[in-house]
Amino acid sequence: MKTLNLGILAHVDAGKTSLTERLLHAAGVIDEIGSVDDGSTLTDSLALERQRGITIKSAVVSFTVGDVTVNLIDTPGHPDFIAEVERALGVLDGAVLVLSAVEGVQAQTRVLMRTLQRLDIPTLLFVNKIDRAGAQYERVLRRIAEKLTPAAVPMGGVRELGTPAAAFTPHGPSDAGFASRLAEVLAEGDDELLAAYVEDETALSHDRLRSELAAQSRRGVVHPVFFGSAITGAGVEALTAGLTELLPAGEGDPDGPARGTVFKVERAPGGAKTAYVRMFSGTVRVRDRLLHGAGARSEGAEPAEGSEGKVTGIDVFERGGHVQSPSVAAGRIGRLRGLPGVRIGDTIGDAGAVREPAGERHHFAPPTLETVVTPCRDADRGPLHNALTQLAEQDPLIGLRQDELRGEVHVSLYGEVQKEVVQATLADEFGLDVTFRESTTICVERLDGPGSAAEIMHKEPNPFLATVGLRIEPAPPGSGVRYGLEVELGSMPYAFMRAVEDTVRQTLHEGIHGWEIPDCTVTMTHSGYSPRQSHAHAIFDKSMSSTGADFRQLTPLVVMDALKRAGTTVHEPMHHFRLEVPAETFGAVLPVLSRLRAVPQAPVTKGDAYLLEGEIPAARVHALEQQLPTLTSGEGVLECAFARYRPVVGGIPSRPRTDNDPLNRKDYLLRVVRRVAGA
Known part of the structure; x- marks a missing residue:
């Protein structure tokens, strides 16, 4: 049986987890569709996920479509957890990027699409919520072509848009308009098809166009677009069929040297670790001795030394859960036990396969914020440090600094929402009540x-x-x-x-x-x-x-x-920003950017809006996010992502030392x- 390791990605609240529930229900894995609002979804298992209705940790669940086992990885949509998303992307065969038919292309949608394209991950688009008032079809397609990819192919039309009866109708062989649009897009990626298209557009059969669509979609050249509703189930059947037709199954030689990547680590109450591993080559069996380490780390982090462990148990994913198995082979995802020193990002495998081949190592953007975690009870200082150490093992991009002189623990984070996650995790899993100081920017x-x-x-x-x-x-x-x-x-x-x-x-x-x-x-x-x-x-x-x-x-x-x-120079983290504002608000936005020490490039006119790109200090991003809705009457769209470190302008910031001060x-x-x- 073939395997497809599939990622579901979206801007927060686009309906990603609801779509996951609908896919599982359609495949017969679950009898009743869970609700994000009620906290009853299968993949959001953390208490805070259920309380807030957002995905925080990647979850893996499996279902079957024909002769293909789909390992579906539900990833976070909130920008604070982009590192969790990036870890999952490295193990995917394909992805579904979910948009809202009401809100359209949102800031995080663009960030995710650019990341998927950069990593050459074949991607289908699913425009959700066609049953909601305010849902749009043509406008969303235009925005996809403008903001995400010009190689987008709508796979059908929508009836009764914006009503509970909204339905998706796939294009068929008799739809001349679809064939013409499809031939035009596909010709851009195939010279032979282009020649045939130029000679006689009508000579291209529907079967040939569908075959070429599947081939180019599997290579990530074109991006089919489906419309539907995760709540009503509209369009989900067509999307499910598209998963196996338009996305590539997992590859790898099961008889080759064992090599896989760890993208998630869980720790049992007794302390034992379970590593989620995507196998790229070979087969791992129970009782095999495996080297692990030297995997991807955040920029500038030291590589972990390789260590060895004996696999004591293996689970593979089947029909919504995981079952014990004697082995896990190339192309599949398995849960491995018996590797006590394993960390997220590690490469596991035979001695010659532990270090990743050239070009396969990915650097994740580093956290740019730091805060001090303080226990509410002095007696909890020791247990707090132990608990944070365990959390850092599960997420190597959360860095810890122990200040022995002041008895404090510093934690590096991506955003303010992560504080709530850490706080809730410490309370629920370790029984520790903590508070946080105001976040500060991490320089180098x-x-x-x-x-x-x-x-x-x-x-x-x-x-x-x-x-x-x-x-x-x-x-x-x-x-x-x-x-x-x-x-x-x-x-x-x-x-x-x-x-x-x-x-x-x-x-x-x-x-x-x-x-x-x-x-x-x-x-x-x-x-x-x-x-x-x-x-x-x-x-x-x-x-x-x-x-x-x-x-x-x-x-x-x-x-x-x-x-x-x-001599050293202090550098502060800089974010690349992409800001789209209505033309009439452009004059009000520029002075604010200047006050926030942003350095914009020349603006680009896009219809009745201006597009600005440039760099802004990471410390000023939150202030821009707060002011933008007022400045642009809610029409401004801001995307930010870590870009580089730049020498600090003005006063040199210093950080209190936590060592014995050898200076x-x-x-x-x-x-x-x-x-x-x-x-």
């Missing part, structure tokens, strides 16, 4: 140039039995921290070498101004240690012999000295060793 530091420093053992002012020399150089954005040696690997014990590297990476989380330095090349230039020595009675003397602590405590001082010599040598030494060299 980049090196101005190279810098070197060294501390030599037995030479003032170095109080440690260790020699460490480091050279730090700038690296391209997104390259991460690269570490190398100019000293012989055997010049001192490996444990000391590892202590230096680990401490370098940890120290770079807080640069001169307190922000992370995500991209640089660090080279160890000097090394030295004092061998293990003992007194006459063979008692180990720590004061005469180097220990790992000497290297861990000395390295931050060397790193900071090198950073001072190199201040005297205080640092008093904290870590209770002594100051030369004192």
Whole structure:
């Protein structure tokens, strides 16, 4: 049996989860359609999802269409959870992008469509809510062609639009207008078809056009458009047929080397992890030993080291649920147990398959906000840290910073709604009541140039039995921290070498101004240690012999000295914005953009509206979102997505340090060793 791994995506409230329920009902998986408003849908299982009527975590559910098993992945629609969507996209064969026939093409719809096109994911469009008052047909098609893709092919017409009796009628072989439109669109993607079309448009048979439509749709060249209603079921039968005809089934060699990608991790009450894995090659069986790690991470994040685990159980998806299976093969999605160190984004498989092939690694946009999570009860500080650590394992794009000096935990997020999710999860799953401080923007530091420093053992002012020399150089954005040696690997014990590297990476989380330095090349230039020595009675003397602590405590001082010599510049996150406003409001919008430090490009006229694109500091996006409805009488459409980091203009922002402050040598030494060299 063939498998289709299908994603359902949409702007929030377009009816994505309702469509999922309707598809499951039509396939006989569920007897009664759940309601988003009542919190009774199959895929929204979290309490907060049911309360708010939004999807927060991706969910997988399966149904059968003919000889095809469809693994349907219901993804979040709210922009705060775009990282959850991006993780799911990497495992899809095809997607359905849901629009509303009333609201039409919305801001998040455009963001999702551009992402699908960038990743070459074949996509069908489903225009939902044709039974709602205010629903439109021709206008929505025009907006799709203007805003999403010109290669959109309407697959039918709508009767009694905007009424409860609205119905979708698929185009048939006798519909000349459909054949003409279809031939015109398909000819753009096939030279042979274009030649036949130019010679004699009427010579192209319906069967040939449908065959070419399926081929180009499976390649993501054209995008069929269906209309319907998830509530009444109108158009759903045609869409279901289109899934197997117009989207490609999962591929991969089940006899090849095992390789898959982890896109979701769940943790059972006892702590055991279950990894959701899309298999791209080979077959994984119960009791197989698998390497996992080195998968996709957020921009600048360190790759996880590969680790190994033994698969103790496998589930595959069938008819709305999951069932135990002895194996999961290429093209399918499975739930794997027995991999304790697995994380979202990991590649799993045989030894030679763990690292992703070139070009398959995706960088997710980093979170740009940070907040402090505070327990309502002081006794919950320890449990809070443990709970947040578990949440970060399930979502590696939520970063944690532990401030030991102040006893605080900092959490990085994508938006304010995520605060509510974290707060509700901590309360429901861990019994912890917490509050949040106001969110602040996360900046980074980049090196101005190279810098070197060294501390030599037995030479003032170095109080440690260790020699460490480091050279730090700038690296391209997104390259991460690269570490190398100019000293012989055997010049001192490996444990000391590892202590230096680990401490370098940890120290770079807080640069001169307190922000992370995500991209640089660090080279160890000097090394030295004092061998293990003992007194006459063979008692180990720590004061005469180097220990790992000497290297861990000395390295931050060397790193900071090198950073001072190199110099750093603080960069703030910038979002690319795309803003469409009515022409009559253009004059009122420009001064606001200027006050928010946005840098727009030259405007483009689009009918009776202006289109502006440019960059805006991430810290100012929320203010623009709040002011835009008033400025444009509710007609403005704003899309924003992380673009890059840019040097801060004006005052240099700093972040309070959470380490022992190696920038201040005297205080640092008093904290870590209770002594100051030369004192």
